[in-house]
Amino acid sequence: MTTATAHTTRPDPVAITDMTGEAQAALLQQFPPRKPAACWPATTWSREEIIDRMPLPRRGQDGSHKWSTRRRGAVAILTWLENFPGSTWQERWQASPAPSLDPAEWMSTGTAWTDRQGRPVSSAKRSELASGKLILFAYDIIRPELPWLVAMRPSLHLRTAVADHRDPEGFAKLAGLLGEEVWASTNAATAQSQIIRIMIAKGGGIDDITVGDCLELRLIEHDVRHKGSVHTHFYSWLRQLGIFPEDAPVSLRLRNLRPGQLTVEQLVDRFRLRSRPVRNLIVDYLKERQPSVDYSTLQNLSRALAHNFWADLERHHPGIDSIDLPADVATAWKERFRTITKHRKQPDGSVIESTKPRISYISVLMLIRAFYLDLAQWAAEDPARWGPWAVRCPISADETRTAKHEKQRQSRSRRRTRERLPVLPTLVDFVTKRLHDARARLEALQQAEPGEEFTVLGETFIKPKSSAARITRFTRSAWDQQGRRRNLTQDEHRAFWAWAAVEFLRHTGVRIEEMLEISHHSITQYQLPSTGEIVPLLQIAPSKTDEERALLVSPELADVLSTIVWRVRDRTGAIPLVASFDDRERLWNPPLPLLFQWESAGRRWPVSPASIRKALNEALLATGLIDENGKPLCFQPHDFRRIFVTDAIANGMPPHIAQIICGHKDINTTMGYNAIYPHDAIEAHRAFIARRRALRPAEEYRTPTTEEWDQFLGHFEKRKLSIGICGRAFGTPCIHEHACIRCSLLRPDPAQRARLTEIRDNLLARITEAEREGWLGEIEGLEVSLAGAQDKLAQLDAEKTRQRTIDLGMPTFSNLAGRTGSSPQPGFSPR
Incomplete structure (x- = not known):
């Protein structure tokens, strides 16, 4: 008999991803169930020995009718089994048609049982046969297989009989471990039935149950009942008793066990790639990258390469077996991958198809581009292994730039924060x-009597008269006014x-x-x-x-x-x-x-x-x-993290302290979490202006007098000259002593071009006269003025050239600045 202590040597760890196929076989190999015994002492007893071991209370004594019914049913079943070959009751049971029949169907045909000559062997009622079956199972006379027991309807009397006759100490220990409330719950009744089934089918007590027995029962229950979820409390309870080895699974919860780390081959084979060479290439690439990345990154990388990239190509281009993609194939894949298509079923049965941009588009492109570039680099180091796969990368560097993507992501993040922080x-x-309200309802339920109507927070409930928990103070549910059962x-x-x-x-x-x-x-x-x-x-x-x-x-x-x-x-x-x-x-x-x-x-x-x-x-x-x-x-839970950073910085916490509290490696990440509001930017700008003013002399910000204001306005009137406008700042002296033609601050007026031409010609004539008369002191000053006149003419020519190149119909600065009145000037015609 296999027990928890006599366990087989543990093989290499195998990742369990599902309770079917290879994973199921690997787990059963690691924790094999006990094999049914061929013979044991109780199944070799004679019919008289079995009947003698059954208590027969006196007439009128408590339980006398129950035990009389059980004795009659057990005798009827044993009489029927004697008609089948075998030296033990178990062999006769296996030779009978009972194991191949549904338990309910087998019990229904009990009155029609006959011997080999066709004579009736039982006149027992269905209830008597059920009671007799209970005794034979509890006394370990017969051990039906687990599928037959799983299909059989659970019975409180069966649980009680097996617990009392098989392992009362083990059940008492388990009840003490769980406590009165749990032991009286509905889940406890289900778990006890599952433990009872294992004990009936395998023999022994609670301490003899193995991990393999529990796993076998869980698999059979799922197959027989055809339900997605199976109760696994019984396994957790047995594990808490310490009867399982330390390397036993933590839980058998739900259909899928908590999967461990898959191998690289298993990660890739999830997506059923058809091209074997490309599949092997991706496996080799992931194995090469595996030592330098964590398991989560390895998972994402395998999904990007095998599922998002190559499986999609095989779906749209059957027979493809080379990663050297033609330009049109690569472009078509990128267009498909750029968006996500969703199908939503409407109440009327119609399906609405919608598409939206894929958020992970850039990140997946980066992984695939890294795949191609790594192969090219490794080919230079190991040509024999990687050389045949060194091909042109179908993704350019420009396609993986993340600046715009990051801005969009930060914009979405900050918008979410600004939307959620106020609420x-x-x-x-x-x-x-x-x-507070949920606790008030639960307390009122616990204080109410069974069947009593109680009101709390304006709602009326009725406490059930008979609770499945069998102890009223542990009742968890109540009926509301709409007749619904609510689990408070x-x-x-x-x-x-x-x-x-x-x-x-x-x-x-x-x-x-x-x-x-x-x-x-x-x-x-x-x-x-x-x-x-x-x-x-x-x-x-x-x-x-x-x-x-x-x-x-x-x-x-x-x-x-x-x-x-x-x-x-x-x-x-x-x-x-x-x-x-x-x-x-x-x-x-x-x-x-x-x-x-x-x-x-x-x-x-x-x-x-x-x-x-x-x-x-x-x-x-x-x-x-x-x-x-x-x-x-x-x-989302991460929204609270962004709200925490935004609120902390807004209330004066330095960003570098917020970075330490959040555990960010880069302060830019912390600042990306900080959602800046428009009014925050305005207030910060106003505060900056106030600080800047505080650093300048106070007299610069006093209110000017009327004379000072008139002088300031008069300055702009005096800047108007005959050939243009002077750009000299207020309060500054003229650096050329009003020789405006020489000054770089003079802005010539295009309307005065003829006058500037006349001044230039006059200066040329005066220079000629000075050279003729020998006025050498005049020549230098005249040449400076000539250079200034020619420069102003050049400025007008350049301005005219700029205005003549392309006319978009947009007003120029000069036109805008000149529109100081409401009525047009004489001769002005708009374009």
């Missing part, structure tokens, strides 16, 4: 009130974790995976060297950046932590150890006293990210908040 107080108040315990559970998540995330700004990994060990304290004051700290375990950090616990956060600690403690006052699953690395973490854990029918589970998101969505839907499109407002 955060509303959400906080609502989840707090929702938790589940309502309180979801309301609490929605409140805890909102409060924790908004006070810490941590990532959701960091929040769910917070344990009791994370709460510590620190003594300030300067004052000796002791302050509480919260240690954040390494997650995305692999860096541990500590956060100061505010009084509000301390209240939240104390409430969570009080809730998750067990009956002894300690926080139970729970093994959590790292979804990024696909590995089970060691058991820790996690704060975010919950109990379900005697087993402890870490709160999952999906549960947090579901609780948040339910709370937001109940608030009635809507977004800018009129749809229900949704919060």
